[in-house]
Amino acid sequence: MKIKTANSSKKKTNLLCGFVLENDSKVLGLPKFDAKTTNVINQSLKDMEGKLGKLSIIPLSEKKSIQRILLAGIGKKENLTNDTIRFVSGKIAQKARELKLKEFSIISPPSFVNEPNSTISQIIEGSKMALYKFDKFKSEKTGSDPNLTIIVSKSTKISKTxxxxxxxxxGAIFTKSIANLPPNECTPTTLANFxxxxxxxxxxxxIISEPELKKKGFGGISAVGQGSKNQPKLIILEHNHGPRNEKPIVLVGKAVTFDTGGISLKPGSAMDEMKFDKCGGCTVLGIMKAVSExxxxxxxxxxxxxxxxxxxGESYRPGDIIKLYSGKTAEILNTDAEGRLILSDALSYGEKQYSPKAIIDFATLTGACIVALGTNVAAVISNDEKLTKKINESSKRTTEEVWELPLNQDYMDMIKSEVADMKNVGIGKAAGTITAAAFLKNAIEKTPWVHIDIAGVAWTQSSTKEKSYNPKGATGFGVRLILDYLQRL
Structure with missing residues (x-):
């Protein structure tokens, strides 16, 4: 998709799209038409009532510079969110592709939030992300995407936006494209190549590979990876564009390219979805790509x-005791609680190697997170209120929703082991998301840290809320959230 702008005087387009508030009698920013066309538009407005996501197409005479008008409902004004225009723009883009158009135009409405050019961002993000489709392995491809023209006022300066x-x-699309790859096409080596x-x-x-991982003391990564012929990797990307002596922000992402559960084998049902257990790492790749660009x-x-x-035959086992990069030991009670082991190594390495001012990690870590928060909100657990506040603020702006869970000494006690420093699962099914985070907290000495459990939001599941810009498969959750946080630093 190519994106360009035109001022409101330019009306030549295959499809001119305008937004309509619920029960409103006008289309936001729509230019004037002849009486006949105006009557048809008014009738369509009455029929569609501006309901959120409802689209109405009005064909015009072939001789006109505008071939069709599309009216797009955005619901009641008091219910508008930072996601409304993004969601509806995605539906418009998908309709334009369905009509096999080469281009379409969207009239940018006034901003409904106190963010300059926020609607422009939402139109672009919604349109581009909605047109993404994972068809790499299909014989028949989706075809080219229609180009987008955003109709703006003459005075609007939006090239940077x-x-x-x-x-x-x-960045989000890049994350989705990797996360959607099947396990036979995406191994740890493949991720390193990306x-x-x-x-x-x-x-x-x-890239740190075996046997260097073992030599340097990455006991968690080595133990989890030793059961596969596809050797584990520790991937490190550094974007050094700040002041030379300024401490970095460290982003850590769990990337289990496929998770059978190991010796503690998962049930067969829906095990294919465990290709998405690499989504945390894919999120970091998407963020770093965008940060660089x-x-x-x-x-x-x-x-x-x-x-x-x-x-x-080489797999690690329940009952094993392993030594992590932090120097602490972990008793293995369940080999399916592997994500916290590899993350602990990476978190300790990130803190010791870079002395960062903040660490943020992403992981499809626990099924308990889905039980607690469902499939539309990610869990946040942190040791720093200021950092958490900033993440929450970015969450509200991007509508990648998060909810903070507590982490006190009671939860830390739940992972204490009688034979090692800690065990890799808590007590029964109690507080599974929090006890996993408690394990991770043992890897952090003093750095402000936020853990984001994306198990429910990393890919679309049966109870996932429909979002036009998140077609079936990986969602790229976290990319827009953290890029907003980083840009505001």
Whole structure:
């Protein structure tokens, strides 16, 4: 999709789209038409009533410069959110593709929030992300996407907004495209190659492989990965565009390219979805790609521990005791609680190697998170109120929703082991998301840290809320959230 702008005097287009508030008698920003066309528009407005997501198409004479008008309902004004225009723009883009149009135009309405050019960003993000489709392995491809023209007032200066919004949307799409890959096409080595491809002299890329992982004391990554012929990797990307002595932000993402559960084998039902257990790492890749392209004047480090968790003669076992990178020992009671082991190594490494001012990790860590919060909200657990507040603020702006869960000493006590420093599961099914975070907290000494459990939101599931810009499959959750946080630093 190519994106350009035109002022309101330019009306030549295959499809001119305007937004309509519920029970409103006008289309926001729509130019004047002849009496006959105006009557048809007014009748369509009465029929559709501006209901959220409802679309109405009005064909015009072939001789006119505008071939069709599309009216798009955005619901009641008091119910508008930062996601409304994004959601409806996505539906418009999908309709334009369905009509096999080469281009379409959307009239940018006034901003409904106190953010300059926010509607422009929402139009671009919604349109681009909604047109993404994972058809890599289909014989018949989706075809080319229609180009978008955003109709704006003459005085609007939005070139920077457009460029930024495209990069952010492409970062999320990049994350989706990797996360959707099947396990036979995406191993830890494949992820390492993706990291190399996006660095291209813009970022420093380092890959730590076996046996160096064992030699350097990455006991968690080595243990989880040893059951697979696809060897584990620790992927590190460094974007050093801030002041030389400024401490970086470290982003850590769990990337289990496929999770069978290991010796503690998962049930067969829906095990195919465990290709999405790499989504945390894919999120970090998408963020780092965008950070580099935006040339943010910051120091940002992305760390991705990547393994394939398989049962086999070399697999780690329930009952094993392993030594993590932090120097602490962990008793293994369930080999399906593997994500916290590889994340612990990466978190400790990130803190010791970079002395960061903040660490943020992403992981499809616990099914308990889905039980607690469902499939539309991610869990946040943190040791720092200020950092959590900033993440919450970015969550509200991007509508990638999060909810904070507590972490006190009672939860820390639940993972104490009688034979090691800690055990890799808590007590029964109680507080599964929090006890997993408690395990991670043992890897952090003093750095402000936020853990984001994306198990419910990383891909579309049966109870996932419909969002036009999140077609079936991986959602890219976290990319827009953290890019908003980083840009505001």
């Amino acid at each position: 457009i460029k930024t919004s495209e990069i952010v949307a492409n 990291a190399r491809s996006i660095s291209k002299n813009k970022m420093k890329c380092s 935006l040339k943010l004047p910051l120091n940002v480090v992305g760390i991705i521990p990547s393994v394939e968790n398989m049962p086999g």
